[in-house]
Amino acid sequence: MSTFTIDTATSRATPTPVPGKRMTAPSLRARKVDGKTEQPIVALTAYTMRMAQLLDEHCDLLLVGDSLGQVIYGLPSTIPVTLDMMIAHGAAVVRGSWHALVAVDMPFGSYEGSPEQAFANCSRVMKETGCAAIKLEGGEAMAPTIRFLTERGIPVIGHVGLTPQAVNALGGYGARGKNQADAKKIERDASAVATAGAFSIVVEGVLEDLATRITRNVEPPVIGIGASAECDGQILVTDDMLGVFERTPRFVKRYDNLAEQISIAAKTYADEVRARAFPSADQTYRPKGS
Numbered sequence: 420m421s422t423f424t425i426d427t428a429t430s431r432a433t434p435t436p437v438p439g440k441r442m443t444a445p446s447l448r449a450r451k452v453d454g455k456t457e458q459p460i461v462a463l464t465a466y467t468m469r470m471a472q473l474l475d476e477h478c479d480l481l482l483v484g485d486s487l488g489q490v491i492y493g494l495p496s497t498i499p500v501t502l503d504m505m506i507a508h509g510a511a512v513v514r515g516s517w518h519a520l521v522a523v524d525m526p527f528g529s530y531e532g533s534p535e536q537a538f539a540n541c542s543r544v545m546k547e548t549g550c551a552a553i554k555l556e557g558g559e560a561m562a563p564t565i566r567f568l569t570e571r572g573i574p575v576i577g578h579v580g581l582t583p584q585a586v587n588a589l590g591g592y593g594a595r596g597k598n599q600a601d602a603k604k605i606e607r608d609a610s611a612v613a614t615a616g617a618f619s620i621v622v623e624g625v626l627e628d629l630a631t632r633i634t635r636n637v638e639p640p641v642i643g644i645g646a647s648a649e650c651d652g653q654i655l656v657t658d659d660m661l662g663v664f665e666r667t668p669r670f671v672k673r674y675d676n677l678a679e680q681i682s683i684a685a686k687t688y689a690d691e692v693r694a695r696a697f698p699s700a701d702q703t704y705r706p707k708g709s
């Protein structure tokens with residue numbers, strides 16, 4: 420684990436050793452050569468400064484996902500997430516990272532209206548957070564917008580398959596691509612997003628063989644979530660993989676059980692407060708020598 424030096428004037432922590440260079444959109448894009456990715460892209464979501472610090476050294480990409488709507492704010496879906504929320508959390512994650520490329524999700528309603536609307540909001544996100552890429556959901560319908568953005572200096576990650584902002588149109592969060600027409604549509608979406616200039620594409624919640632086929636057929640690296648081990652990289656919602664929630668989607672592997680650990684720590688604290696065992700001499704200020 421990195422150690423951090425704290426600048427007491429600014430409270431900014433700097434890792435030791437300081438990582439050389441931050442990942443960029445071109446460096447991630449360049450991981451896939453002639454349809455093959457030797458080193459899979461490691462990506463996780465991050466919403467806060469401290470979590471970004473802890474994840475940064477292990478990840479190529481930190482995504483400030485609009486999943487923060489459910490994870491941080493307890494909202495029922497990503498639909499109510501605002502641009503201001505994404506900007507506040509995006510700036511915190513940029514401040515807490517040195518190595519990973521930080522990408523910020525564009526929230527529902529902030530980019531679908533027109534390429535001009537998307538450019539105005541994406542450029543605001545980049546100016547106010549310092550992130551170096553954005554992600555937006557949608558396939559063929561979003562291709563002209565992706566082209567407009569990429570031609571104007573905004574690196575874009577596409578997102579096809581299960582697109583949570585379309586939950587009301589899709590009727591739920593079930594896996595997609597189960598019938599031939601749906602699978603073909605998702606393949607067309609991925610190909611349109613790739614042709615429009617996305618430097619990477621998230622493929623979420625689709626049958627494994629469809630995800631594998633898309634990965635083989637599009638040029639930019641495909642980052643899977645609920646997709647296939649054959650993808651060029653993987654992403655998970657960090658709180659899911661840390662076991663913060665009781666329930667997680669089937670495709671999540673829990674690498675820890677933080678919910679249980681937090682509950683045990685909170686119970687121990689509560690017991691000690693009630694027994695007047697906390698604070699002890701170690702945590703109280705006393706006159707010198709007493």
Ligand code: KIV
Nearest residue numbers: 464484485486621644
């Ligand atoms: O919002 C999010 O966290 C995402 C990932 C799950 C890909 O879009």
